Amino acid sequence: MPSSDLANLEFTRDEMRELSTATVARVIDHIVSLPAQPSCGDVRAEDLCRSLREPAPDAPAEMSGLLDRLFDEWIPRSFNAPGPGYLAFIPGGGLFPAALADFISDTTNRYTGVWQAAPALVQLEANALDWLRDWMEFPPTTRGLFTTGGSMANFNAILCARERCLGRDVRPGVMYTSTQAHHSIAKSAKLAGVFSDRVRNVSVDREFRMRLDELAAAVDADRRAGLKPFLVVSSAGTTNTGAVDPLNEIADFCARERLWHHVDGAYGAFFHAVPRLRPLLAGLPRADSLTLDPHKGLFLPYGTGALLVRDGAALRAAHDVPHAGYLPDVPADDAFYDPSLHGPDLSRGFPGLRVWLSVKLFGAAKLRAAIAEKRDLAVDAAARIARVPGIVMDAPPQLSLFAFHLTWPGATLDDENAATRTLLDRVTARGRVMLTGCTVDGRFLGRVCIVSFRTRQDRMDNCVDDVAAEAAEILAVSSAGTSGR
Ligand SMILES: Cc1ncc(COP(=O)(O)O)c(C=O)c1O
Incomplete structure (x- = not known):
């Protein structure tokens, strides 16, 4: 530790080596142990959390003690989100090259907010955005933005559409999404000044896809009421x-009605990078803007979302303000991408390097193969789980997520909901996979979502076995209970 010179915050070469070697050793031990870790750690940690509160220490601590507590006590008290058995929510993987990229970014600490400050590095970010653009089959006019996640990508998209379609006359503007849309859409709308009385939640069909007739009726009703659908x-x-909404039909409708069409592909867009899977997302490249979340579908660690906007000038216009006199002049032409001109952030990390280094080190073919494998695993597992006695498959996989519930003769909706919850809890308690559910129209559904690069066939076999075993036990008790009613 830097000693008597209190104001010196620089480590020596040897100290840096020692600290980073110790840290990397712990990280690697942790990664290789992920498959053996329980899929959900013990997160009942109120007392632990209270005991962690402390004032900022004046005196320096030893790294080894901090690493011990992090890796032995605190990290295990969490959902094992990067592990192979994490099939809950929308999984995260955490490709190793992205961590190396972050280490390089943070230690070199170059300024990638404006192009002139690190032109070659910003170009790498622009390349990474162009790769996303090409995989999504968006046109060369597209400009993009790396964000902290899908929520912020959705926010920037709604802001962009609002600015382009409504200008200053925001209040009459109305937007439409489905009852199944992610809640970040409502939140983003609010942040973008489109309040809840101007957000319509269109109902869905039996496959949980937005109903076009309902959409058309809602737009028509709002126009008649003097409002401005946008x-x-x-x-x-x-x-x-x-569920994948009927993107082609919605694109047709939006073109006819002169509405901006934003597609939230935070979970699903990366399946479009695999040519044989493109029919599952037909119409996606016709969107005016698209959210895609590299920290989901491209397996990156949390903290990287992305937005593509077909008319790049609209994205730039949404963030256009008078130039700050202390910054370098904005280049007259648009030859080089400048992140701060296309998003709200000025100073920022370097998210592009995470994507760029991961794609460079693996190559796109390998990433595509991994994405395709997740879809294949889901199709196979859903077919096997659908054959488990008592399981009703409510939503077969349109991509790599499926949802189901448990039933038996005489069961009420409440019985089924309780039994399905118990099934998920018991499967998760076995420690090999973690499952979570959702409630749709009063029905509790079990979900299985496969988006982690670490989830392979063996773990899905565990999942099917554990669901079958627990379902059989629950059914034996539940059906005995209802037959005695
Ligand atoms: C469909 C969808 N959209 C948006 C989001 C929000 O993304 P993020 O959590 O990256 O902000 C999620 C998160 O799960 C999602 O599933």
Whole structure:
């Protein structure tokens, strides 16, 4: 530790080596142990959390003691989100090259907010955005933005659509999404000044996809009421059941009605990177804007979302303000991408390097193969789980997520909801996979979502076995109970 010179915050070469070697050793031990860790750690940690509160220490601590507590006590008290058995919510993986990229970004600490400050590095970010653009089959006019996640990508998209379609006359503007849209859409709308009385939640069909007739009726009613429909937000994979809205039909409707079409592909867009899976997302490249979340579908660690906007000038216009006199002049032409001109952040990390380094180190073919494998695993597991006695498959996989419930003769909806919850809890308690559910129209559904690169066939076999074993036990008790009513 830097000693008597209190104001010196620089480590020596040897100290840096020692600290980073110790940290990397713990990280690698942790990663290789992920498959053996329980899929959900013990997160009942109120007392622990209270005991952690402390004032900022004046004196320096030893790194080894901090690493011990982090890796032995605190990290295990969490959902094992990067582990192979994490099939809950929308999984996160955490590709190793992205962590190396972050280490390089943080230690070199170059300024990638404006192009002139680190032109070659910003170009790498622009390349990474162009790769996303090409995989999504968006046109060359597209500009994009890396964000902290899908929520902020949705926010920037709604802001962009609002600015382009409504200008200053925001209040009459109405937007449309489905009842199954992610709640970040409502939140983003609010942040973008489109309040809840101007957000319509269109109902869905039996496959949980937005109903076009209901959408058309809602738009018509609002026009008659003197309001100004301006935006439809559809989902390329809903969080609840993985439903893909009819993107082509919605694109046709939006073109006819002169509405902006934003597609929230935070969960599902990366399946479009695999040519053989493109029919599942037909119409996606026609969107005016698209959210895609590299920290989901491209397996990156949390903290990287992305937005593509077909008319790049609209994204830039949404963030246009008088130039700050202390900054370098904005280049006259648009030859080079500048992040701060296309998003709200000025100073920021370097998210582009995470994506760029991951794609460079693996190559796109390998990433595509991994994405395709997740879809295949879901189709296979859903077919096997659908054959488990008592399981009703409410939502077969449109992409890599499926949803189901448990039933038996004489069961009421409340019985089924309780039994399905118990099934998920018991499967998760076995420690090999973690499952979570969702409630749709009063029905509790069990969900299985496969988006982690670490989830392979063996773990899905565990999932099917554990669901079958627990379902059989629950049914034996439950059906005996209802037959005695
Ligand atoms: C469909 C969908 N949209 C948006 C989001 C929000 O993304 P993030 O959590 O990256 O902000 C999620 C998160 O799960 C999602 O599933």
